[in-house]
Amino acid sequence: MEASTVLKLNGLAKRFGSILANDDVTIHLQNGEVLALLGENGAGKTTLMNMLFGHYLPDSGNIEIKSINGDLVPLELGNPSAALAAGIGMVHQHFTLAENITAFENITLGAESLFSLRRNQRKAEKKINNIMSNSGLEAPLDIPVGRLSVGERQRVEILKALYRDAHILVLDEPTAVLTPQEADALFSNLRRMTSHGLSVIFITHKMREVLAFSDRLVVLRHGKNVGSMETSNASEKKIARLMVGSETQKVSPKRITPGGPILSLNDISVAGRSKRDSLQNISLTLKSHEILGIAGISGNGQNVLADLISGLVLPDKGSILLKGVAIQNINPLNMIKLGFGRIPEDRHRQGIVGGLSVSENMVIERLDDPLIQNFGFLRSSVINDNAQTLSEKYDVRGPGIDQASRLLSGGNIQKLILARVFEQQPEIILANQPTRGLDMGAASDVQRHLIEARDRGGGVILISEDLDEILGLADRIVVMRDGNLHDVNSSSREAIGLMMAGESV
Amino acid sequence: MIRIEPRAKVSNSSTIFIPIIAAIVSLLFAAIPIISAGANPLIAYVEMAKGVFGSVFAVSEMLTRATPLIFTGLAAAIAFRAKLWNIGAEGQLYLGAIAAVTVGSGFFDLPAIFLLPLIIVLGACAGAVGMVAPTYLKVRFGADEVVTTLLLNFIIIIFLQMLLEGPLQDPMGLGWPQSAPILDQGMFPPLIDRMRVHSGLILAVILAVIAQVMIKHSVWGFKLRAVGENSSAAKHAGININRSLFGVALLSGGLAGLAGVSEVAGLKGYLTADLSPGFGYAGIVVAMLAGLSPIGVLIASVFIASVFVGADSMSRAMGISSFLADLVVSVSLLCVLVGGFIAKFKIVRAGTGKKIL
Numbered sequence: 132m133e134a135s136t137v138l139k140l141n142g143l144a145k146r147f148g149s150i151l152a153n154d155d156v157t158i159h160l161q162n163g164e165v166l167a168l169l170g171e172n173g174a175g176k177t178t179l180m181n182m183l184f185g186h187y188l189p190d191s192g193n194i195e196i197k198s199i200n201g202d203l204v205p206l207e208l209g210n211p212s213a214a215l216a217a218g219i220g221m222v223h224q225h226f227t228l229a230e231n232i233t234a235f236e237n238i239t240l241g242a243e244s245l246f247s248l249r250r251n252q253r254k255a256e257k258k259i260n261n262i263m264s265n266s267g268l269e270a271p272l273d274i275p276v277g278r279l280s281v282g283e284r285q286r287v288e289i290l291k292a293l294y295r296d297a298h299i300l301v302l303d304e305p306t307a308v309l310t311p312q313e314a315d316a317l318f319s320n321l322r323r324m325t326s327h328g329l330s331v332i333f334i335t336h337k338m339r340e341v342l343a344f345s346d347r348l349v350v351l352r353h354g355k356n357v358g359s360m361e362t363s364n365a366s367e368k369k370i371a372r373l374m375v376g377s378e379t380q381k382v383s384p385k386r387i388t389p390g391g392p393i394l395s396l397n398d399i400s401v402a403g404r405s406k407r408d409s410l411q412n413i414s415l416t417l418k419s420h421e422i423l424g425i426a427g428i429s430g431n432g433q434n435v436l437a438d439l440i441s442g443l444v445l446p447d448k449g450s451i452l453l454k455g456v457a458i459q460n461i462n463p464l465n466m467i468k469l470g471f472g473r474i475p476e477d478r479h480r481q482g483i484v485g486g487l488s489v490s491e492n493m494v495i496e497r498l499d500d501p502l503i504q505n506f507g508f509l510r511s512s513v514i515n516d517n518a519q520t521l522s523e524k525y526d527v528r529g530p531g532i533d534q535a536s537r538l539l540s541g542g543n544i545q546k547l548i549l550a551r552v553f554e555q556q557p558e559i560i561l562a563n564q565p566t567r568g569l570d571m572g573a574a575s576d577v578q579r580h581l582i583e584a585r586d587r588g589g590g591v592i593l594i595s596e597d598l599d600e601i602l603g604l605a606d607r608i609v610v611m612r613d614g615n616l617h618d619v620n621s622s623s624r625e626a627i628g629l630m631m632a633g634e635s636v
Numbered sequence: 637m638i639r640i641e642p643r644a645k646v647s648n649s650s651t652i653f654i655p656i657i658a659a660i661v662s663l664l665f666a667a668i669p670i671i672s673a674g675a676n677p678l679i680a681y682v683e684m685a686k687g688v689f690g691s692v693f694a695v696s697e698m699l700t701r702a703t704p705l706i707f708t709g710l711a712a713a714i715a716f717r718a719k720l721w722n723i724g725a726e727g728q729l730y731l732g733a734i735a736a737v738t739v740g741s742g743f744f745d746l747p748a749i750f751l752l753p754l755i756i757v758l759g760a761c762a763g764a765v766g767m768v769a770p771t772y773l774k775v776r777f778g779a780d781e782v783v784t785t786l787l788l789n790f791i792i793i794i795f796l797q798m799l800l801e802g803p804l805q806d807p808m809g810l811g812w813p814q815s816a817p818i819l820d821q822g823m824f825p826p827l828i829d830r831m832r833v834h835s836g837l838i839l840a841v842i843l844a845v846i847a848q849v850m851i852k853h854s855v856w857g858f859k860l861r862a863v864g865e866n867s868s869a870a871k872h873a874g875i876n877i878n879r880s881l882f883g884v885a886l887l888s889g890g891l892a893g894l895a896g897v898s899e900v901a902g903l904k905g906y907l908t909a910d911l912s913p914g915f916g917y918a919g920i921v922v923a924m925l926a927g928l929s930p931i932g933v934l935i936a937s938v939f940i941a942s943v944f945v946g947a948d949s950m951s952r953a954m955g956i957s958s959f960l961a962d963l964v965v966s967v968s969l970l971c972v973l974v975g976g977f978i979a980k981f982k983i984v985r986a987g988t989g990k991k992i993l
Contacts, residue, residue, distance in 0.1 A: 441872060464874030473872070481872045486865030487858075495862060495873040504855050511853065 137162045137330050138183075138299055139203060143192035145178055152178040154354040155192070160299065162197075165321060165331045167345035167362070171374055171428065171596055175354035176334045180301050184221045185211035196299070220292025224303045226284050230277035234270050234287045235259065238294050255294075262293045265327060267320040282313040293324075300324075302333040306340060318344040336374070336428060338367050338632050350374055371628030375598045389606060390419035392454075393590050394559050399449030401435050408435045411614045412449070417559065417590040422581060424605025425594045425616070428631050429564075432614035433594045434476065437563040440592065441473045442466035453559075467496050472557030472584075474548055474577075476564045476594075478541065482548045485537030489529060490518030492536045493551050525550035526576070542573030549580050560584050560591045566600060578604060598627060640981050654975035655925060655932075659939060662968035669963060673956050680950050687949025688942045694949070696831040700903065702941035703833075704729070704912070706840035707895035708919025709926060709933035710847055711763075715888035717851065717928050718864040720881055724770065724785030725892035726916025727792035728763040732893025733900045734796060735762035737804065737907045740818035740900075748821035755822050755901055756839070756894065763893015764886040766792065771885040775878045789916070797909050806906065815907040824902035836898030843891065847930035860884055892916060921969050927976070940965055 138160040145153040153175045160166055170176050181187045183194060188209035195203040196217045207213035228237045239255050256272075263269055270279065270286040279287065285305065292300055306314040318340070321331055335341060341348055342362060349359045350373040358373040394417040403409040410432050417423050427433060438444040439451075442463040450457045453469055466473070475481035483492045494503050494514050503513055518532040527546045529539040536547060545565070552560065562581060566574035581591050581604060595601050601608055608619045610630040619627055667677035688698045708725045715722035736759045744751060766788060773779035800813040807816070824834040851857035862870040863880045871877050895915055900907050922940055926932030947961030
């Protein structure tokens, strides 16, 4: 089949509050092509695909798609039905199948008119069987989807899209849930389908797949299309460089010599429900006067590590030593009392109690403190004065300290948490994705406080997906992957990027 | 199409006025069945008002009815604040009543100054015991307390029937399934001579005030609010969620137990299996109408007691079924829930984003 453009994303932009999720992204997709869309978490891949599929309305830009007669026509934006009708099929990372009904019913669900389902059943079966034999995607049609394996469910999802005559298929991290064998089978089936005229966009950050299976690749970073190349011209190094960027970092604190170790994790294992919340025999030492950066793609165990240091998760094996002494009672309150300051990843869910006032949230970690309570009763004047002082010192802006903290913006919520944590002069600070989703001003505030804490003699564990942030702030870097920590000897962006993606350097 | 979006801020005036407007709207709705029953709703409401506020006796009757509702309303309000859905106040009420007649009917022959406080304390403890198992199952196994507390109600009532046919049966009761009466010195003194309203009301009001102060100004109340609003943030901040839940559960059960104490030791004198016409469940309505505020519970209890007592006297005066009272109460609850929704969310037109409400 001749190569012709089937889809054009022209200058798409989308802003969420102060975050520019997509900035003037232009991508063209050729007929029969497998296009890999790469980028770190938060680079804007999913936002872009959600605009394509009509879930989000772009702030500017347009989409053109090939119609039946071969012309490129504009796609109605912000309308999923229009996207479906135009032949765009999307397979989400988390499947959207009804588990209690069969694959056949899932595939035909919503595609048929309610009144003619019975008459068309045979026709539908024939059509599905046709698609299966053409594509090589086999799945049992007559048992409930809940009893199918993950790989089979994914095939059902793809069949569902193809049944609706999709000629452009979008796969969001299709191999995240598959075994390597299943993944290989998927890609060889995709190849077969592209030879029949299907075009595929797949989102991933696994380099092996990109290099092995795509025709062309596009890299997004900070919402921008930063590079697009034929896969035959690409190398892991080139891609890693594009993904993590190479601009100079704005924050560059002066380096100071670290002191003695203050916190050690000794051979700790945590068995979580899935791989992404497990730790396997990790050891780590944090020194005073040190910022330890933990780089890695999210979902590699960072959150368990954070929960462990926050006291929310108990180790199944191993010990946590504070200045050489094992911590006996691992629970959040005890960790706070031992001088841990914790900046949680999800500030709305874990950082603040939205229904309580700003002043109450500022003291929520020290309710036992006799300064703020008298025989079990809150000293509201002290609490309010504290909030007034800290709001000015940390520049927390909002409708007022007596108002519910959920009314604050994300940046101000983070400043509230900073005020609460840093005012206690913690010896050890755990900062989990502390600048994610913040605008430049708030982010640099956060970074400044981390550096100040280090200079004061504290140890900081900085977990971040933003490699620029880690490279700029950290005195030492380790990479987290699959629940393990890997020491980094080189400080080169490419080397770390490769380690994050799972290649040995 | 319309779309529903959260409001940036819930205004203070709306939290005060919405229940009042809801009460008025519910009376307007209730006028429809009154008219269809062939009566003039205005006259009917005047009769209702007379039946509640027309005489000292009327007011006394209304307050007598409000007393157990304050206890069960507080029980629900406090538990719901911590997102602990205690639907078992009815059963806990009977546990409190069982404890009251057990110790009060001659087991200890103490002077009033000791016996009444003993009855109160043990009744509250008995009610609290009713929450131990559901809370443990929730904390340990994640069992839904709505189901466990609700089902316990039936178990407790059947257990009570067994007691009333057996160990607790009044030997002088001619075989009726009722307990021996509480000794005179174990009874709540009446507030007004020859009226039924008793000093259990004073206890209820004092507890409501204490609960209000505790929730707002104590560390315990701070933790309770934090756990209810966002338990994962509360946990992260070092608050012991399970301990808070247990504390709230025991308190809630204890308050519901006091409703039973106040009914047997304030009003009836002895225990039967029909002591409560659903005060435990009505307490949930009271708590919701009150917006889970203890002081609000006082007002909501008076409103609901007024509707019930007023509807009774209206039905006697005008020959309309007193089921109307249930209708007014139900409609007012629906109106408050809708009102609360409107206070928290705005309704906009989907395409244009234009605000409708």
